[in-house]
Amino acid sequence: MTIVTVFRSRLRPGVEDAYREVADEMSRMVAAMPGFIDERFYLSDDGERVTIVRFADLESQRAWAEHPQHRAAQRRGRNEFYSWYYISVSEESYQRRFESSSAETTDRDRP
Numbered sequence: 001m002t003i004v005t006v007f008r009s010r011l012r013p014g015v016e017d018a019y020r021e022v023a024d025e026m027s028r029m030v031a032a033m034p035g036f037i038d039e040r041f042y043l044s045d046d047g048e049r050v051t052i053v054r055f056a057d058l059e060s061q062r063a064w065a066e067h068p069q070h071r072a073a074q075r076r077g078r079n080e081f082y083s084w085y086y087i088s089v090s091e092e093s094y095q096r097r098f099e100s101s102s103a104e105t106t107d108r109d110r111p
Contacts, residue, residue: 002037002092003061007051009077009085019081022073029069035060054092061089 011019030036030053037054044050055061064070077085 001057002095003055003058004090004092005051005053005055005061006088006090007049007053007085008087009049009051010047010083011049011081012083015081019077022076022081026070026073029067030064033060033064033067035063058091065089 027039030039033055035056037056039051039053042050042052053061053064055064
């Protein structure tokens with residue numbers, strides 16, 4: 001069953017450039033992890049950030065959560081980047097998909 005991690009956060013003022021460097025590196029690393037399915041980022045108008053990462057199974061998700069470089073980035077995030085964050089890890093119990101045959105979509109549009 002797919003494991004879904006939802007990471008909500010808000011950055012401290014003035015850290016965006018340094019944060020982006022670390023976030024880009026973490027995105028490259030997680031995409032190479034066994035069991036990785038996909039990752040999506042969203043930024044709300046009020047500055048809250050949401051990252052959704054899906055893994056094929058809990059073991060894959062745990063391997064990423066405990067990866068030494070990811071752990072170092074987490075520490076740096078707490079010390080330098082985030083004013084707050086919230087993480088939720090859940091097992092997906094239901095999935096449904098719809099694609100209009102008339103809509104143009106790309107792989108980036110698909111979960």
